[in-house]
Amino acid sequence: MKITVSGEKKEVADGLTVSALIEQEQVETPQYVTVSVNEEFIDNDSFDGHVLSEGDEVEFLYFMGGGR
């Protein structure tokens, strides 16, 4: 199936989960990454169970924060 990852169209296996995509894309420090699918934010606890569908638009956003 075709999905869009960070603005790039990609062919991926049917039934791919968000967790598997994170691994496939070699996302650095995934524990600090927020994932949106079609502009909906996915709970980190749901990464394993969230199966992607044809045409999904996925974004990986690094948590950005800090302190003085």
Place this chain on the structure above:
Amino acid sequence: MKIMIRQSDFDKILEHALNVRPEEACGLIAGEDGEDGIRRISKVYILTNSDHTNEHFTIDPKEQLAAIKDMRADGIKPLGNWHSHPESPSRPSEEDKKLANDSKASYLILSLMEEGKPVLNAFHIESQNGEKIVRKEELSIV
């Protein structure tokens, strides 16, 4: 890495940081990495510090997503983020280092500690053997 930011963009983040003081201000930077090795910031984004404190900042992920899409539409790429230190120097704090997880990003820190003398510096932060290594980048305001 050499980084260039326009005076008008510097003025924009400074004005916002002064307006929200004593809270920390934050946002994103975008532009291009030139073949000459110079990272040119062509757009700065003023985003909400969802912590609303003078001790921390967290960029609102919804605003972050909107900014990323805007960058894409403009044909520019995310280069990192900026935030202010209303009461401390322009250097990454321990928390800044801990939460800096993108080794490709530039982290700009604007200190407002000394009244009338804002200081902006840029840093590269990456993990090596479990330790965060900080390198100051050469920043020019043009």
